[in-house]
Amino acid sequence: MIEINNLTKKFGKTTALRKVNLTLTSGTCVGLIGPNACGKTTLIKNILSMVVPTEGEIFFDGKNIHGDVFYKNNIGYMPQIGRYPENMSVRQVIQMIKNIRNHQGTEDKELFEAFEMEKIADKKMRTLSGGTTQKVSATLAFLFNPPVLILDEPTAGLDPIASEILRVKIIKEREKGKLILITSHLLSELDDLLTNIVFMQESVVVFNKTMEDLFAETGENRVSRAIHKLLKTGVLS
Amino acid sequence: MKGITTFIIKDILKNRIVILYTLILCGFSWSIFSLEDNVSKGILSLLNIILLIVPLVSVIFANIYMYNSTEFIELLVSQPVKRSSIWYAMFTGLAVALNAAFLIGIGIPVLLFIHPLTALVVILAGVLLTTIFVSVAMLCFILMRDKAKGIGLSIMLWLFLSLMYDGLVLFFMFQFADYPIEKIMVLLTAINPVDLARIQVLLQIDVAALMGYTGAIFKKLFGTQTGYFTSFIFMLVWIVVPYFFSLRLFKNKDL
Numbered sequence: 001m002i003e004i005n006n007l008t009k010k011f012g013k014t015t016a017l018r019k020v021n022l023t024l025t026s027g028t029c030v031g032l033i034g035p036n037a038c039g040k041t042t043l044i045k046n047i048l049s050m051v052v053p054t055e056g057e058i059f060f061d062g063k064n065i066h067g068d069v070f071y072k073n074n075i076g077y078m079p080q081i082g083r084y085p086e087n088m089s090v091r092q093v094i095q096m097i098k099n100i101r102n103h104q105g106t107e108d109k110e111l112f113e114a115f116e117m118e119k120i121a122d123k124k125m126r127t128l129s130g131g132t133t134q135k136v137s138a139t140l141a142f143l144f145n146p147p148v149l150i151l152d153e154p155t156a157g158l159d160p161i162a163s164e165i166l167r168v169k170i171i172k173e174r175e176k177g178k179l180i181l182i183t184s185h186l187l188s189e190l191d192d193l194l195t196n197i198v199f200m201q202e203s204v205v206v207f208n209k210t211m212e213d214l215f216a217e218t219g220e221n222r223v224s225r226a227i228h229k230l231l232k233t234g235v236l237s
Numbered sequence: 238m239k240g241i242t243t244f245i246i247k248d249i250l251k252n253r254i255v256i257l258y259t260l261i262l263c264g265f266s267w268s269i270f271s272l273e274d275n276v277s278k279g280i281l282s283l284l285n286i287i288l289l290i291v292p293l294v295s296v297i298f299a300n301i302y303m304y305n306s307t308e309f310i311e312l313l314v315s316q317p318v319k320r321s322s323i324w325y326a327m328f329t330g331l332a333v334a335l336n337a338a339f340l341i342g343i344g345i346p347v348l349l350f351i352h353p354l355t356a357l358v359v360i361l362a363g364v365l366l367t368t369i370f371v372s373v374a375m376l377c378f379i380l381m382r383d384k385a386k387g388i389g390l391s392i393m394l395w396l397f398l399s400l401m402y403d404g405l406v407l408f409f410m411f412q413f414a415d416y417p418i419e420k421i422m423v424l425l426t427a428i429n430p431v432d433l434a435r436i437q438v439l440l441q442i443d444v445a446a447l448m449g450y451t452g453a454i455f456k457k458l459f460g461t462q463t464g465y466f467t468s469f470i471f472m473l474v475w476i477v478v479p480y481f482f483s484l485r486l487f488k489n490k491d492l
Contacts, residue, residue: 011491045491045492048314048315049314050311050314050315050491050492051491051492052488052489052490052491069317069318069319070317071317072315072316072317073317077315079315083307083308083311083312084308084309084312085306085308085309085312086305086308087248093312096240096241096244097312097316099240100240100241100313100316100317100318101316101317
């Protein structure tokens, strides 16, 4: 579904991504994990062509995304910190994105209802709390039933109830055979979500494994413990 | 894309500053024409507003609006919208809204009080200046990531084109008064859009005769049809070049 070839991104002198190669296929739920500033968000922004790669290519469904925008119709993106026009109401934001995407077919209103967006629909974006803004982001990501979902720190800032709603929704979408890419620091909550793990450190992808392989290699049955073990034994460095 | 452009236009027209700007322009132009019997004098007073206030408000408002729309632009980039369409929508939105304010504030009274052909030149000068300074403001936005620096740069450019440039040209003229510098003078004037607007309006009201030999040359060069056409082209260049330059930078910008 998404193929990344030799992707390098430099911001001035700092290298955010160094020769990243990665293939993501449909029907998997990939956890992109790694310490702070290891290039997770930059990788995601590259897939959305929000930043322009210094070197390398990204293919979406076999097509190079360079110079293309329509592949984004197939992606639902939930940013780490949703930044929206302050003067727009929630309803206006949703309406505007609807106009832009010109979506044919049914809309997925599950999260819209589960998060009770109707109640806050007429509030301006600047009056919303961080968590509520995250709810708006999540609703928008899932609204158009896209085959690929990219969620950057989806549960950061959400309360436990909302977090649980989102988790159930992610599992449901995974069962439909979608590709879901999640970044998170909170390893513990990823256990029953993920099928694959991509571990990044210092701008490079260290490994890309299925959960079974990871557990088999480390002899652990929790993501957090498995990663800790790998880090401790120095396999990664 | 039409959706985004209309959204931006509506958003700007609702803005209190733009409404205030329209009202102030309205106040100026109506009071000038109601108090002044001599239309030529009226145009001269109005000219100062068109040459100073209109570019200043356009450049600063457009620049700040761009910085305030950073989130909006970021949101659009993550959606299936071409970057060139986003840039075009921002430019059209700003240009249409600010020109609407200018046309309501100055365009209507000018059409009512002065000769239609002169009015047309005055209006065209104002519209072109507004659009030029929107284009310049967008260039300043893309060149400077920092808001304070961006606004500073746009004010500097306004200051340079509206006030300092004339001073420099005047200084140059006095220094080389003994030499035949008329052609260079014409060229120097043609480079600056504010000067072009000033000359085109002044030629309409026959005060060009007061400007001596240089005035005569201006009249000869700019007062003809080719002259009008060339000034128009030069001003269009001031819109097109900053726009496409900023668009190129925006296409490769990391958000």
